[in-house]
Amino acid sequence: MHQWQDYNVKVSFYRAPYLVDIDKIHGKTTLKLDEISVEASDAWRKADVLLFNTGHWWSHTGSLRGWEQMETGGRYYGDMDRLVALRKGLRTWSNWVLRYINSPLTRVFFLSVSPTHYNPNEWTSRAKASTIAQGGKSCYGQTTPYSGTTYPTSSYVNQKKVIDEVVKEMDSHVSLMDITMLSALRIDGHPSIYSGDLNPSLKRFPDRSSDCSHWCLPGLPDTWNQLFYAALMF
DSSP: OEEEGGGTEEEOOOOOTTSSEEEEETTEEEEETTOOOHHHHHHHHTOSEEEEEOOGGGGOOGGGOSOSEEEETTEEESOOOHHHHHHHHHHHHHHHHHHHOOOTTOEEEEEOOOOOOOOGGGSOHHHHHHHHHTTOSSSTTOOSOOSSSSOSOOSSHHHHHHHHHHHHHTTTSOEEEOOHHHHHTOTTOSOGGGSSOOBTTTTBOOGGGOOOSSOOSSSHHHHHHHHHHHHHHO
16 A cells, blocks of 8 residues: 555555455355455545456466356355456456445546457467567567557457446446557567566577566556556546
């Protein structure tokens, strides 16, 4: 939490990558699609402005998966269609907002999907040629944004459709900040060659260490903040 006493303002970050609760049940880490934790609920209800976000955590597999089983309707699942799970989780969140956030003074925003760039087949032939030339298999070595106003294809499109659908159902309770397309164009905005350890023999960073989901270079996150500020002042 950061506090600016001169303005009586507190800004807090509450980590809940799935928005819904995660708990240990029968010794297994369980993603509870029908519940939001009491701790999260209490923290969120105290805020005057709420900015929510969830996205690619729902698609993680293997050791990157943040849970061992899912629970919904009293039944347990080792896994399920991730879009179905995302929709169930978002509906739990939307029901929470509609139930607890009823003050006209409380503003609620949802930041749309932040895309990743692990698959060079998703962008232009120019970018693919550049990646292949460097022996990369991800966003490694990309130094310029995608040229254009639309992104050819991606794995996050269906996630975005689910989020758009649920937020739209909430009518005027939540403002959607759609940063997906402008972020998709920034194939160069990740740590890329600046992540991992330098390979002395190749004199470059190995592409396997490229982080193509976080935005650690300046520019794009700053744009999100400017848009958020403008929305707050609207």
